[in-house]
Amino acid sequence: MDSNYSVIPKNPYVELQFQKDYGIPKSSEFLPLDVENCVDSKNAGGRDYDSDLDIDDYPLVGSKSGSGIYGAVFNLTTSIIGAGIMALPATMKVLGMVLGFILIILMGIISEISVEMLVRFSVFCKAESYGELVQKAMGKPARIVSEICIILNNGGVMVVYLIIMGDVLSGSIHHQGVFDQWLGHGFWDHRKLIILIILVVCLAPLCALQKIDSLSGTSAASVALAVVFVLVCFTVALIKLVAGKSESPRMAPDFGSKKAILDLLVVIPIMTNAYVCHFNVQPIYNELEHRSPRTMNRVGRITTAICIVVYASTAISGYFLFGKDTEADILTNFDKDLGIPFSSAIDYIVRVGYVLHLVLVFPVIHFSLRQTVDALIFEGSNPLVESRKRSLALTGVLLVLIYIGSTMVPNIWTAFKFTGATAAVSLGFIFPSLVALKLNSKGVGLSPRERVLSWVMLLLAVIVSFVGIAGNVYSLRSKSE
Numbered sequence: 001m002d003s004n005y006s007v008i009p010k011n012p013y014v015e016l017q018f019q020k021d022y023g024i025p026k027s028s029e030f031l032p033l034d035v036e037n038c039v040d041s042k043n044a045g046g047r048d049y050d051s052d053l054d055i056d057d058y059p060l061v062g063s064k065s066g067s068g069i070y071g072a073v074f075n076l077t078t079s080i081i082g083a084g085i086m087a088l089p090a091t092m093k094v095l096g097m098v099l100g101f102i103l104i105i106l107m108g109i110i111s112e113i114s115v116e117m118l119v120r121f122s123v124f125c126k127a128e129s130y131g132e133l134v135q136k137a138m139g140k141p142a143r144i145v146s147e148i149c150i151i152l153n154n155g156g157v158m159v160v161y162l163i164i165m166g167d168v169l170s171g172s173i174h175h176q177g178v179f180d181q182w183l184g185h186g187f188w189d190h191r192k193l194i195i196l197i198i199l200v201v202c203l204a205p206l207c208a209l210q211k212i213d214s215l216s217g218t219s220a221a222s223v224a225l226a227v228v229f230v231l232v233c234f235t236v237a238l239i240k241l242v243a244g245k246s247e248s249p250r251m252a253p254d255f256g257s258k259k260a261i262l263d264l265l266v267v268i269p270i271m272t273n274a275y276v277c278h279f280n281v282q283p284i285y286n287e288l289e290h291r292s293p294r295t296m297n298r299v300g301r302i303t304t305a306i307c308i309v310v311y312a313s314t315a316i317s318g319y320f321l322f323g324k325d326t327e328a329d330i331l332t333n334f335d336k337d338l339g340i341p342f343s344s345a346i347d348y349i350v351r352v353g354y355v356l357h358l359v360l361v362f363p364v365i366h367f368s369l370r371q372t373v374d375a376l377i378f379e380g381s382n383p384l385v386e387s388r389k390r391s392l393a394l395t396g397v398l399l400v401l402i403y404i405g406s407t408m409v410p411n412i413w414t415a416f417k418f419t420g421a422t423a424a425v426s427l428g429f430i431f432p433s434l435v436a437l438k439l440n441s442k443g444v445g446l447s448p449r450e451r452v453l454s455w456v457m458l459l460l461a462v463i464v465s466f467v468g469i470a471g472n473v474y475s476l477r478s479k480s481e
Helices: 035-042 069-080 085-093 096-125 130-140 140-170 178-183 190-206 212-242 260-272 276-286 295-326 330-333 343-377 388-408 412-441 448-481
Strands: none
Touching: 035 085, 035 276, 035 295, 035 412, 069 140, 069 178, 069 212, 069 276, 069 295, 069 388, 085 096, 085 260, 085 276, 085 295, 096 130, 096 260, 096 276, 096 295, 096 412, 130 140, 130 343, 130 412, 140 178, 140 190, 140 276, 140 330, 140 343, 178 343, 190 343, 190 448, 212 276, 212 343, 260 330, 260 412, 260 448, 276 295, 276 388, 276 412, 295 330
């Protein structure tokens, strides 16, 4: 029987090779930018391109197995919507309703553009991870810097998640915990113990999963919980508005005092951090069914639309609900009387639902952290998905380190603002624009509009990073004095 395949040595890293040559050099480091159209043209006339085309030349195009579009949407949405959503009403209080609403939409659009750039150039460079793409565009030192940014960003976010879970359930200096309100004083008053129990019982089994598409169900549940939170906020805000208990919101930023201006500088990085999911784009894309840039762009646009609606709804309803008393973490506003019937029940629903949301978000953020640490430490080894022991060992070590961090970090929001102004801005905007500009010099051939957009994104990201760091440093100095 004739075969399209040639006999090759047995090796876990080698795929079956086609004998036919379609004019694409095997040794080429880059693929055509219109790779998807190239694949589509091979499929003309109803032929299955899998039988005619060497998929090894297109490692990020054409897989028939994996998660569907909506599973990918849930995973990407979960990567975006985390603890940062609780800071948006406070940013709306500082920015004003008009500017805050505009920035939520604008940052979503810019972030989606940068995600599409990542996907496009990942296929072009045949890169299967964020760090690999950066390396092929700018060299290994840049890859190491980008992977350190992913570790700092994801590790910091996961530490914050654990602290919030502990504070909500066990209480803190300023706020009473859910368990304390339900059961009175007991061992559950010890935040470190509660965090450890959650980590071992709930988070470790989810984090041990090998593939990110295995988390599609939990991601869908986390998105549903975020929607429940939005609906609760909207309903309570509407009730108070009809009852005449809501104060008029501010429409524009307040420039009347030095403190107001400082608050304005500090919240800008929080807004830029709101849509950062770029570290999970390649893992989600790699496991996407019938993957192609066009399919992933559809995933990204649906995700962006969902996040814009959730973010705008949360920010507006939360600010309407609490007005000038809106806390930096709006969750802390839900441990007091809301001034409506069933206030206590609503408080419990919001806080417990938020903890469950973070539990479901945590493993999605952990997945890219584990992949990045593995690529940094075990470079050249076989893929992590093929080594269950190494995967479990990395998971265990990372969870232990994150737990230790959660017991040592004193102020989660200071950490959030610093990571937003540094690692998050770099991952979401600085590296994607630098990759585009660098590959343009290697013959990518960006259009004039794309070059201008890349430069504008880079310039804005650098300004935001500088302003955010300066504002945070000045804020810390002012408090110490």
